Amino acid sequence: MTENSIQETAVSCWQILVLLCVVYTLWNKMCEMRIKRRLRLDGHKRRVVITGAARGLGREIALLYAEYGARMVLNDREDQSDSLLEVAERCRMKGAKSVHCLNRTLKGEEEADELREETRDRLGSVDRLYLNHAILPQLDSRALFDPSESHLEGMHQMMSSNFYSHVHVMRAFEENLEHSRGKICVSNSISAIVPLYGTNIYASSKAALFAFFTSIERELKLRGSSITVTQTIFGGISTELIRRRIGDFINADHCDHPLVETILLSPRKAAEASVYSTESGHSVIYSPRVLLFCTRFLGTLAFNRLICAYAFIISPLYKKQQTEEALES
Numbered sequence: 176m177t178e179n180s181i182q183e184t185a186v187s188c189w190q191i192l193v194l195l196c197v198v199y200t201l202w203n204k205m206c207e208m209r210i211k212r213r214l215r216l217d218g219h220k221r222r223v224v225i226t227g228a229a230r231g232l233g234r235e236i237a238l239l240y241a242e243y244g245a246r247m248v249l250n251d252r253e254d255q256s257d258s259l260l261e262v263a264e265r266c267r268m269k270g271a272k273s274v275h276c277l278n279r280t281l282k283g284e285e286e287a288d289e290l291r292e293e294t295r296d297r298l299g300s301v302d303r304l305y306l307n308h309a310i311l312p313q314l315d316s317r318a319l320f321d322p323s324e325s326h327l328e329g330m331h332q333m334m335s336s337n338f339y340s341h342v343h344v345m346r347a348f349e350e351n352l353e354h355s356r357g358k359i360c361v362s363n364s365i366s367a368i369v370p371l372y373g374t375n376i377y378a379s380s381k382a383a384l385f386a387f388f389t390s391i392e393r394e395l396k397l398r399g400s401s402i403t404v405t406q407t408i409f410g411g412i413s414t415e416l417i418r419r420r421i422g423d424f425i426n427a428d429h430c431d432h433p434l435v436e437t438i439l440l441s442p443r444k445a446a447e448a449s450v451y452s453t454e455s456g457h458s459v460i461y462s463p464r465v466l467l468f469c470t471r472f473l474g475t476l477a478f479n480r481l482i483c484a485y486a487f488i489i490s491p492l493y494k495k496q497q498t499e500e501a502l503e504s
Contacts, residue, residue: 232362
């Protein structure tokens with residue numbers, strides 16, 4: 176094979192790759208437009224339950240459904256009740272048919288059953304269930320797993336919130352969703368696929384969640400169930416809390432560095448990915464989609480090292496920016 180023929184083959188491969196990317200993007204846009212059209216027609220019929228709805232992704236999902244006139248039950252912890260009421264008011268202003276706020280911690284089966292009963296009283300039935308509540312990790316760039324009693328206590332709390340409570344809520348609403356041919360959306364993290372440094376317990380809880388609902392989704396299909404399960408795998412969402420945790424990781428008071436923003440998805444974009452993929456009936460969706468490429472082609476170990484290197488690059492750059500701003504002021 177001559178050098179010219181090799182170059183021509185390489186160019187042809189790149190052209191095919193670019194063409195496939197364009198076709199894939201256009202196909203996704205067409206699917207998104209179809210889902211939006213369907214929601215505009217019958218979105219007012221949706222009866223939606225959203226957990227962890229007081230802020231971040233849960234809030235944006237609620238606001239998105241409100242634009243289509245859905246009826247909703249929003250749930251979050253009691254200490255988030257004021258924020259939840261604000262979200263409910265914004266949903267009403269955007270056109271939600273009805274919005275009800277509940278404060279259940281969902282620690283066990285009883286509270287999951289209470290959520291179901293109160294939802295039944297307010298909505299009558301449910302056809303969309305968004306399991307979005309979670310405890311986020313305290314990122315620590317210095318400490319590894321510590322088998323002390325306090326650390327193990329935190330592990331039990333995180334597994335209870337990030338895994339067991341999702342199972343309890345799904346079980347509580349399963350019969351209701353079966354009758355309404357409903358859909359379940361589980362908000363998950365790239366940590367379920369690529370355990371990142373300093374997130375051992377969080378990654379374990381998310382991996383358990385991913386394995387459980389992947390298995391459940393297949394079992395429901397084998398059973399001939401009308402329920403569909405969608406898992407959204409996010410690399411990071413640009414909420415106040417997540418930016419603060421990343422800031423703690425790189426030893427900064429608050430992290431709004433442009434380099435960090437490049438790897439974080441806006442809450443609105445994340446909500447659109449969740450809602451449109453759920454309405455489409457996808458099993459697993461990666462958002463941003465580049466995560467699928469990174470985990471499948473780079474491999475989890477290489478991707479993990481890339482993220483760690485990225486963090487160590489960000490830290491000195493951010494500190495330099497802070498120093499310059501302090502000198503200017």
